[in-house]
Amino acid sequence: MIDIELSAWLGAAYGVVLLLVSYGIDHMARRAQTKVETHRNGGFTYHKSHDAWLCPEDQWLFPRSFDPDNRVMRYRGVPLVCNSCPVKDNCTESDDGREMSRAVDPWPASESARFHRGIACSITVLAFLWPALTTLVVEHWTSQVLTMVTASLIALGSIPLWAFLKRTPADPLGAVVRTADQTAADREAAAAALARLRSSYASDRRTDNAH
Template sequence: MTGFSASAVGAETWLAAGYCLAVVGLAHIIDALARRAASVAEGGVSGGFRYHKDHDAWRCPQDQWLWPRSFDPDNRVTRYRGTPSICNACPVKDTCTTSSSGREIQRAVDSWPASEAARFHRGIACTVAVLGLVWPLGTALTGPGPDSLLVLAAAVVMALLLSVPLWSHLRRNPAFIPEGMAHRSLDDTVAERAAAAATLAHRRSSYRPDRREPGTETTS
């Protein structure tokens, strides 16, 4: 029985093996970029607000708290809102929110990579990893020598091992639903805001100060 000989392996076999591993590396890069984009987006949405897990609430730069108000089961986010009277009197309200119902912040209840967005991007990464196996498997079917088959098998096994972290969280995780919180979809929340704004506008338009111009007092 002779040992392994690299010189007996054809150029196409080396290219197929290298392609397989390179594509798995590309899949990891896609996953990492998606994770980074999600982190940047979450930081941009918070806008200086800091989430306190022990209170399940956000604290704004003006040292006020935003408490959980509702849970959206469709988008799997919890919505936090500040007290309207405090937000409306805030000196930096114009740069924070245009809502008269208080500043709102959303937080996804599913951490990466269990969230729907993460599952979508991770699915793409896994698809790319699978495509990386096509060339070496196709080359193996052409009947190369034993040394070439060994190289191809080693590349496929290594690619599968490297792709395990991508597949590990792709399966459906048990759905977590916060308890003791009203469930409102995005449409319900938008309708609620519109109703609150209409009520506030009606109150302002119907308010009449009880004043009389000087000299208009009536005498009996």
């Protein structure tokens, strides 16, 4: 029977537990941010194929500008449409149309997200060191193999957490700031594409409700 010391089992197990804890922290932080963003969007749905938001009243909000400091793309509805909307008072106080925003960088891009990812990565360091240092105190070679293999697996398992810690722009060249003319052209192109696709977005629901 393979003779493995109890301290080796404990070191390996503790390292694995710490790795799971680090992933748990990252998952909970990501889930919390998703809930906050969903609540903040207030029923608006982002359509990546159109790069636009669709409001609950079946109106599109197209890109208006880009905030390079916060790396946020801002979208705005047509003022004439928003000001005549029956639910405007519950949607926005602005007379320039409802504004929505979208972070262009992947998780973890925000400072809060990067803070929690940093905590998770710090725990992975402890998760690796625990079995690695245990290798130095155990006597049997079988125990040393167990702790070294565990430390190696933990190092590999922590790579996904470390991979995106450094903020990297979604577009290496940076996002393009659209002018008013370019935004208008984008709106016309999106409207034409929507007509060609004959999609079943909210405009179809509005027709159904009219019946």
